Amino acid sequence: MATRREAWLASPATSTFREPLLPVSAHEEHKDSFLDVPDTPSRSSSTRTRSFSPRRRSAPLLRYGKATSVLFTCALLLCVSCLVLLVHTVTKVGSTLSSQDVDVNGTLSKGVTDCPAPAAKQRERSYVLGPPTAKFRDNLRSDTKYITSWDVAGWTNDVMALGNMIYLGMLTDRIPIIPPFTPSHVNASAGPVLFSDAFDIDHLSSVLRIPLVEWHEVKQQDSKVIDELGCWSVWETAHQDADGTRKPRGHRGERTLGLDISYTPIPDEVSMHTDDHASLWGLAALGFPDYRSRHLAAPRPSKQSGVLLAPDEQVMCFDILYYVSVYEPFEYYREYSPAWRDVVSQMRWAKGLNDLAQGYIRRILAVPEGSHIPPYIAIHFRRGDFMIHCLDWKTDGCFATLEMFAKAVSEVQEELWRRKGIRVTHVIMSSDEKDPAWWDEVAALGWRWLDHEKEQIAEKYGEWYPVLIDAVIQSSGVGFVGTDMSTMSLLAAKRTEEWHEGVSRTVTWNH
Incomplete structure (x- = not known):
């Protein structure tokens, strides 16, 4: 289990500066002097003057410095760029995905190698006296x-x-x-x-x-x-x-x-x-x-x-x-x-958890690393632990059906097209249902899901992570369909609507 990530975030202010241009005539008149190094530069703490009178030439500047300085700077930048490219290439090796990573049922066919466990970080403790104490x-x-x-x-x-x-x-x-x-x-x-x-x-x-x-x-x-x-x-x-x-x-x-x-x-x-x-x-x-x-x-x-x-x-x-x-x-x-x-x-997701979930979303939808994740609709169909509410009814007459969820998905797709002009075909299901036959019906609808047991997510990251990753997946789409009376569905719907200006529906049951 990952330990505490700390350190106050600071967002440095950024600004852009655009140097004013000289008038064309002035630029043409003084361009030679502008590119020359003066013999005896004069500096002042309050003003700067530039003389455009003819004088003995020295080595020309390439805009801001001597040729040798500029060439050295260019060489240094080239070396840094090559180093960054090399590091980026090495980190991408083995992470590029193909459609073979996802089987026909929408589950993952390979182990995840590009989803490291969240790393710990430190942050200052300014509102307690110091490190944790026994009391x-x-x-x-x-x-x-x-x-x-x-x-x-x-x-x-x-x-x-x-x-x-x-x-x-x-x-x-x-x-x-x-x-x-x-x-x-x-x-x-x-x-x-x-x-x-x-x-x-x-x-x-x-x-x-x-x-x-x-x-x-x-x-x-x-x-x-x-x-x-x-x-x-x-x-x-x-x-x-x-x-x-x-x-x-x-x-x-x-x-x-x-x-x-x-x-x-x-x-x-x-x-x-x-x-x-x-x-x-x-x-x-x-x-x-x-x-x-x-x-x-x-x-x-x-x-x-x-x-x-x-x-x-x-x-x-x-x-x-x-x-x-x-x-x-x-x-x-x-x-x-x-x-x-x-x-x-x-309450935005911790970076480590979010990165982990986004990696699984890519795998589910067969999206290569570095490519844009397409918009999708997430479903939360809560069934298993709601059985207690159906003791007086047959399960089939109490729980909502997949047909009801499919109808809600269609409504979300239509509203997304009408409001945002996008066609959304990808659907990711999450549910606590254990019946394999039920999941076969989900596959027949063309929907995909994350098989936590097959991927051994609890074994890799801890027993909390199946539910945490599901929560991130549910809130990362442009559409969401949830289960009535489920607070997990409630928050996923609100996150989808507020964070992504998305569309949601709630499927009622036991009515």
Whole structure:
């Protein structure tokens, strides 16, 4: 698994200069003097003069210097150009692809040799005291306030929750401490993966104009110290179990980060009292001393030591931030969603992950290295884990059909032609379906896909990478067709529309 990539991005300003031209008559009149080297050049810190009076000739200049200097410069540039060409040629050897790399079913027939694992990089830690420490609090600046939360659901839902957490940090002038993603839809053996393994954290920080810190930059990943921390529980107030009880939401981060948390329920007035949601602005108010002090309740004892702690004032923390909205529940589905517009839409893929996925897209579509990847339509057909929603129906009557997806693909193709004037014929499918006969039907439609098992992607890069690569592929086309009720489809559609001015459709099911 790739480790943390760091280093603040700097985009040097560039400018172009075009030297003014002399009038034709002046140029003809003085061209000989302009190309001569003066006998005794005169220089001044404030002005420069040039005499055009006749004088003894010396070696002519080739525009800006002596012939020998210019020839030496040209020779040097030629050597550098040859070196660059040689390096480029060597790196391309073995990476040129042909149609033989992809079989008739759209799966890859060769191992990928041009998709190296993402490389690590370093970036400065200016919003903690220094390198990670055994106790997280030993690395926090006394003049700085922070905010954090944990992952508690599937990967895409956790991305959305982090968007809410970062947005809360912007509202409360707190620096987000971003936790790693821990396994949910992947095997527990996968272990945690860093936020920066998936997303370009430096780009996000630069666009948002706020610092972003990851937990592994604050606390040593191999630390055996269990830190006690007081946090707010959104879930205890907003959600009631079937038996009428209320309790904080359990999460995987407590064990991963070595924390022992005492929770205090948020005020009832912050709850939206519908769909387990809480008001994002109400949570923001808890980040300020007056509102916080007036709404403190009795904390729950922590699970490990039983300690009772009020919510921490320096590190504001919550048990779950997925069910949080500004105006109405599940507003990520709305075009006005503040967390999407201001945060998640700016979560661009980490360069290493994006390069890896683009390499696979080239292989799937038989595009040689260096050639332009043609526009394509991506599909996310979620089936396997949605079976639980179909217990009362036969599967064929619950799930959407391939015919329904084919119809949606046709609609996307027609709109792309009407709006953008392009004919899109390439289609890439991603699905968790395991039935080989179903995939035969996909092949019959002329659609292609990435066979993760055949390509041994998990073995090569880690168990997180099949889902991460799928997410990049789904968001890199000009069209997208997704599955209703899937948040992975939701974000892929929004990325396609916003990042590429693309077209999307959602196929409904269980209706």
